[in-house]
Structure formats: C-alpha cells, structure tokens
Amino acid sequence: MLTTKEEKIFRNIAYILLICGVAITLVPFIYMISASFKSQIYTFEYPPRLIPRDPTLVNYIKALGKDLFGINLLNSFFVATVTTVSTVFISSLMAYAFSRMRFPGKEVFFYILLLGMMIPPVMLIIPQFIIVKNLHLLDNLWGLIVVYISVTLSMQTFLLRSFFETIPRELEEAVLVDGGTRWDIFRKIILPLSKPGLAVVAIFTFLYAWDEFPWAHVAIREGSRRTLPVAIALFQSQYLTQWGLLFAATTVASIPAVIVFVIFQRYFIQGVITSGLK
Amino acid sequence: MEVKNKILDKSFLKKILSSKGAYLLLLPGMGFFFTFILFPLIYSFRMSFYKWNIVDIGASNFVGFSNYVRVINDPIFIRATLNTIVYTLMTVPGQILFALVVAILLNQKIKGRTFFRVAYYIPVITSWVVVTFLFEYFFGSQAGLVNFILRDMLHLVDKKIMWLTDPILVMIPLILLGIWKGIGWSAIILLAALQSIPLDLYEAATIDGAGIWHKITKITLPLIRPTLVFLVVVLVIGGFNVYISGLLMTKGGKPLDLSHFILTLMYKKTFTYLDFGYGSATSYLLAAFIFVVSVIEIKLLRRKVEY
Numbered sequence: 001m002l003t004t005k006e007e008k009i010f011r012n013i014a015y016i017l018l019i020c021g022v023a024i025t026l027v028p029f030i031y032m033i034s035a036s037f038k039s040q041i042y043t044f045e046y047p048p049r050l051i052p053r054d055p056t057l058v059n060y061i062k063a064l065g066k067d068l069f070g071i072n073l074l075n076s077f078f079v080a081t082v083t084t085v086s087t088v089f090i091s092s093l094m095a096y097a098f099s100r101m102r103f104p105g106k107e108v109f110f111y112i113l114l115l116g117m118m119i120p121p122v123m124l125i126i127p128q129f130i131i132v133k134n135l136h137l138l139d140n141l142w143g144l145i146v147v148y149i150s151v152t153l154s155m156q157t158f159l160l161r162s163f164f165e166t167i168p169r170e171l172e173e174a175v176l177v178d179g180g181t182r183w184d185i186f187r188k189i190i191l192p193l194s195k196p197g198l199a200v201v202a203i204f205t206f207l208y209a210w211d212e213f214p215w216a217h218v219a220i221r222e223g224s225r226r227t228l229p230v231a232i233a234l235f236q237s238q239y240l241t242q243w244g245l246l247f248a249a250t251t252v253a254s255i256p257a258v259i260v261f262v263i264f265q266r267y268f269i270q271g272v273i274t275s276g277l278k
Numbered sequence: 279m280e281v282k283n284k285i286l287d288k289s290f291l292k293k294i295l296s297s298k299g300a301y302l303l304l305l306p307g308m309g310f311f312f313t314f315i316l317f318p319l320i321y322s323f324r325m326s327f328y329k330w331n332i333v334d335i336g337a338s339n340f341v342g343f344s345n346y347v348r349v350i351n352d353p354i355f356i357r358a359t360l361n362t363i364v365y366t367l368m369t370v371p372g373q374i375l376f377a378l379v380v381a382i383l384l385n386q387k388i389k390g391r392t393f394f395r396v397a398y399y400i401p402v403i404t405s406w407v408v409v410t411f412l413f414e415y416f417f418g419s420q421a422g423l424v425n426f427i428l429r430d431m432l433h434l435v436d437k438k439i440m441w442l443t444d445p446i447l448v449m450i451p452l453i454l455l456g457i458w459k460g461i462g463w464s465a466i467i468l469l470a471a472l473q474s475i476p477l478d479l480y481e482a483a484t485i486d487g488a489g490i491w492h493k494i495t496k497i498t499l500p501l502i503r504p505t506l507v508f509l510v511v512v513l514v515i516g517g518f519n520v521y522i523s524g525l526l527m528t529k530g531g532k533p534l535d536l537s538h539f540i541l542t543l544m545y546k547k548t549f550t551y552l553d554f555g556y557g558s559a560t561s562y563l564l565a566a567f568i569f570v571v572s573v574i575e576i577k578l579l580r581r582k583v584e585y
Contacts, residue, residue: 014383048421094307103300120519123561127318150314211405229407250408
C-alpha cells in the first residue's frame, strides 16, 4: 500500500502514536490501582506519585470487610448471571422464530421489538419504577433482573437472528427428512453452530448487568440489596476523600469485567462490528 | 428426484405454517418487552399530561400540555439543554476524530494489534461510576494530577483550578471523560470499515504518486462515509443521553442546578421533588428532540458515495 521507505517511516510513527494513545487510555487505571495501595495520607501527597510509597493492602482489607461490600459483590454476581442466562435463552427462542418461521404479524412484532433498540433506557425509568413498585419488586434483585432482561432483549434478539440467518437451511431439511422436529433443529443445529453469537450475547449482557447504574440506583434503597455500581457511588458520597478505600473497591469491581472481556475479546469485537452494540 | 423435492417442500412448508409454535417461542420475550418497555413507554406518555399524584393515582388531574409548557419555560431546563448540547457537540467530533486516528494506525501491518485493540477498549467496558470517580480524582482532589501538570509542570496557571465546583469548568472534565471513554468503541467500528476497503485502490493511488494525506482524504474517508454517518447518529444519541457522569461529578447539578444535563434534571425533579409529570414530559421532549436530530443528520449526511 505504501512504498517501502515511506512505509517504514509511517509505521514507526504509527507505533509511537499508538503507544502514546495507550498511555493516555491506561494511565487513569494505573493511577487507580496505585492509589488503592496507598495509605490514606499518601493519597493526598502532592505531587501525586505513580509508585506508592509503602504500598499497603489495608484499603482492600477495609473495603472487603466493610459491612456490605461482600454482599454487594455477591448481588452483582447473582444479578449479572441470572440476567445473562435468561437473556440468552429468551432471545435465542425469539431469534429462532424470527429467522426460521413464518407466522402472521411477524413483521409487526419485529418492528415493535426494534423500537426497543431506539429508546434510551433512562427515559423509561419513571414508569418502570411505578410498575415494579406495583409488582412489589422494588428493593428486590428480581426487580433489577426483569428490567435488565427487557432492556437488552431487542438488541440480543436482533444480533442472534443475524447469526441464525447465516446457517444454511439444507442442514435443517436433513433433520426434517430424518423425522426430527423443529426442537431438534434448534437444539442440534442452530444452537451448536451459533456458539460465537451466543457468546457475544452472553458477554454483552453480563457486562451491561454488571455495570448498570441508573435503574439500580432508583430501584434499590436497601443497602444490603445494592449491586456494586450503586454501592460504590454511595460509598463515595459517604467517605468523600478516602480515595485509597474507594479505589480498592472500584478495582475489585472492575476486575470481573476486564477478565471477561480479555478472555472473550475476539468474540466481543466481532459482536461490536455485527451489531454496533456498546 | 423432482417429485421427491416437491414432497419435501410441502412438508417443510406445512411445518413452517404451523404458527402456534412461533407464538410460543415469542411469548416469554414479548411478555417481558410489553411489560417493561412498551407499556412504560405509553404509561409515561400519559403521565406527561397529568399532574401525577404518586400516593393516589386516581386523584391525578389531567393538565393537558402544562407540564411541557412548565418544562420549556424553566430556566434550569434551558440551562440543562444547553449543557447537553455543548457536551454532545464536543464529544461526538472528539470521539470520531481520535477513533479515526487510532483505527487508521491499527489498520497498518503492525505487531501487537490485539494488545492495542484490547487496551483501547478497556475504558469502554469499565463502569461509568468507576471512570467518573477516576476523573474526579484527577481533576478535583488535593493531589489532582491535572492541576499538578498545569501548574507545577507546565506553569500555565499560577493557582490550582477548581474544576468541579464551577458550573462551566466542570463541563471540561465531563467532556474529556466522554471522549476518553468512547474512543475504543468508535475505533473498533471504524477499523472494521477500513478493513473492507480493497488494498488495490491504495496501490493504484501510490502508482499515481499520491501521498498519505491524499489517500486518506480521497480514498479512505469517502469510502467509510456510511460508517461515519452511523457513528454520528449513534454518538449524538449517546451524547444527549449523558447521565451517570453528570449525576456523580456535579452531585446532582451543583451549584444551584446550573450544571445539569437533561437527564440528571429529570432524575432530580422526579425522584427528589416527586414531580413525575415534569419528569415524563422531560423524557418525551428529549426523545422527540433526539428523533428530529437523527432524521436531520441522516438526511444531511447520507449522500450517495461518488467516485
């Protein structure tokens, strides 16, 4: 694409720029981790030091031992896991119907569902609050789960449908000829062949449920039912300048998301590209 | 052979046409969707025309458009709208520009591409709550790195700037955060678009003696135009929906409700003052605004690719 000499210079510039960019991207996280190992007095040290003086684990011990932090962590795991499993199941059923079956009203249902991709979730918080209150699910982890499933459903169904469409139909005809049912097709052909698609859906849903703040902030008041993002936000307003403690908590909260992402990044990027998901 | 195919087609068709099964598959998903998305959407529309009584819903009064009139004439809402527009106007070009640079660089034959991709994406997957506190620490705390760089390293200012307590200055960390957190996502989308451009176009340009800048402006940009349009539309929607960072960094619009975004104002009016009518009207105004802006963007930007 470029002449050799030009190419060489350009590539070297590319490396330098990319490394500078990565530094700007990652420095905040490095500072976060660094501050989480500083004892309280050193978090105010000016100029701010990147390498902590006398690194200490005291913030982690304090944060994890903090009355509810452990419970909040478990709540987050519970909500994210149940949401993920349910969404993968429900959206794959819907995607199958939309990609393989013909039924009256299919188009209408599909467009209504697409509407869900265009509505900003925060806009629905007020009526959702009233509905969930009437279902007696406020201050309840299930109140989070049902809304999370609903919010992610449109996107995930849309994504899975496009994965299912890439599977050749000849395979299914073979199953039908052998006397198999639709359920056999779904279980033995569609699901195994769309593993990357299912992985994408699972990762996105997990990260969404893990990071979600606005709805959890409104729907949960009771400290012991909070998920991590809300717990951390309120934690900060309570211990305003205890940066070490706060960053120990945010580091712990970020680790699962980063691990999930790094392991599955190949699928993840494929998913971003197919669907434009955030 | 032909006969066999026909029979096969028929039985296949019959199974397809038995639509009871399809509805059964849609039932759980549509149940969730109607209960928690579609019904709330309609419910909220209705609320926006009522003086909503949260204790006794039956006692709510129909007030026509007065909630909307109240919102539009509220100076706090106007200020919040201006803040939101400024935020969007700064973050959308910022994200696209930096993402484009990153994507073009990543599209070269370089080593460690996976590492770079992962690294640039980390801010995207981190919770808004976490990254907002990070930026507060850099801009606001006593040991804030930003003031250190500006004052003690570059000597650009002679005293520490109070970034977080001034309603105008606080927009700067919020905007920088918005750009920083979004670059990775846009870069991945752009990288995919770049990879679909055939290499021989560049080779032909090289033979014609075109330089890098020429290649980017004459080949790359026109060819990825549809992706750029998509990004502008999606990022503008995201910009108007800015919420968590504002809520946490300004502690809910402080000082004096001057630093609100539209959604943080909606949150405060609804859940602090329990003015549900005002809140619903605000979200519908926002949705209408987003819709109109998106349509205009698509109309303006989506011209046919010419070459």
